Amino acid sequence: MNRLYEFFSARVKRAWLAVLLLGLLPGLALAHPHGWIDIRVRLVVDDEGRLEALHQAWRMDPFYSLVLLEELSRTEGGLEAGLDRLGGEIRGNLAPFDYFTEIRLGEERLGLGDVSEYTVMERGGRVEFVFLLPLESTQPLNGQTLQYKVFDPTYYLEVVHEAEGETPLDDALLVSGGLNCSTQIVPANPDPELVMQAAMLDVTDEAEPGLGRHFAETGVVKCE
Numbered sequence: 185m186n187r188l189y190e191f192f193s194a195r196v197k198r199a200w201l202a203v204l205l206l207g208l209l210p211g212l213a214l215a216h217p218h219g220w221i222d223i224r225v226r227l228v229v230d231d232e233g234r235l236e237a238l239h240q241a242w243r244m245d246p247f248y249s250l251v252l253l254e255e256l257s258r259t260e261g262g263l264e265a266g267l268d269r270l271g272g273e274i275r276g277n278l279a280p281f282d283y284f285t286e287i288r289l290g291e292e293r294l295g296l297g298d299v300s301e302y303t304v305m306e307r308g309g310r311v312e313f314v315f316l317l318p319l320e321s322t323q324p325l326n327g328q329t330l331q332y333k334v335f336d337p338t339y340y341l342e343v344v345h346e347a348e349g350e351t352p353l354d355d356a357l358l359v360s361g362g363l364n365c366s367t368q369i370v371p372a373n374p375d376p377e378l379v380m381q382a383a384m385l386d387v388t389d390e391a392e393p394g395l396g397r398h399f400a401e402t403g404v405v406k407c408e
Contacts, residue, residue: 203238215244215265219245219270221244221341221342222243222245222344223344223345223356224241224357225240225332225403226240226355226357226358227358228360229361229363230321230322233324233325233361234290235323235324235330237318238287238316239284239312239316240315240316241313242305242313242314243310243312244310248311250310252270256270258386263329267305267306268304274313279299282341283296283315283317284337285378286332287331287332287377289323289325291331295319296319297319297320299317300310300316302315303315309321311319325405326364327407335397337397341394345357345369356369357403363407366405367403367404367406369401369404370401370402370404389399
């Protein structure tokens with residue numbers, strides 16, 4: 185089952201899928217992905233130049249946010265209480281899947297810790313999930329190249345860094361602290377056969393886990 189859509193009520197999911205099936209979103213109803221998330225990532229580095237965590241902000245796409253905000257505003261306690269509950273649900277459902285995040289330092293894949301700091305808010309008419317994803321242990325960045333990907337394994341939702349047109353925003357990838365680091369967001373370059381495979385999936389289909397990795401952007405950070 186698609187993990188991200190488990191976060192939200194069946195009522196919201198039915199409403200969103202109904203719109204797609206009625207053809208009110210041309211171009212989405214017959215091909216993956218069916219929505220998207222814009223992300224911003226900040227590497228949290230301690231005074232000794234060691235990576236401690238990735239601070240991430242995920243903004244749901246405008247249409248899905250609209251449906252979700254309307255639904256939450258009708259729940260007990262209103263919108264603010266609904267957003268608080270949603271944060272806990274998102275955190276709990278993503279935890280077994282490393283928050284859809286893979287991080288490598290050199291050739292080594294890094295272990296991730298438990299998220300305890302998170303919130304959900306409305307920003308600019310869109311739902312935003314903000315959280316601090318710690319590493320299992322701090323890692324020195326001097327002289328190292330770090331790469332990460334954030335993706336929905338089934339590629340039901342596309343995850344991309346926030347951008348203006350084709351250009352990532354200045355705060356789409358940042359490094360805190362005093363290290364001398366360069367950053368780059370590398371676009372995905374999937375095999376044409378995988379593109380065709382994704383395009384053939386309709387709104388009720390689910391891809392095999394792992395498809396999303398091939399469509400994921402890569403954040404690259406090199407520190408001296």
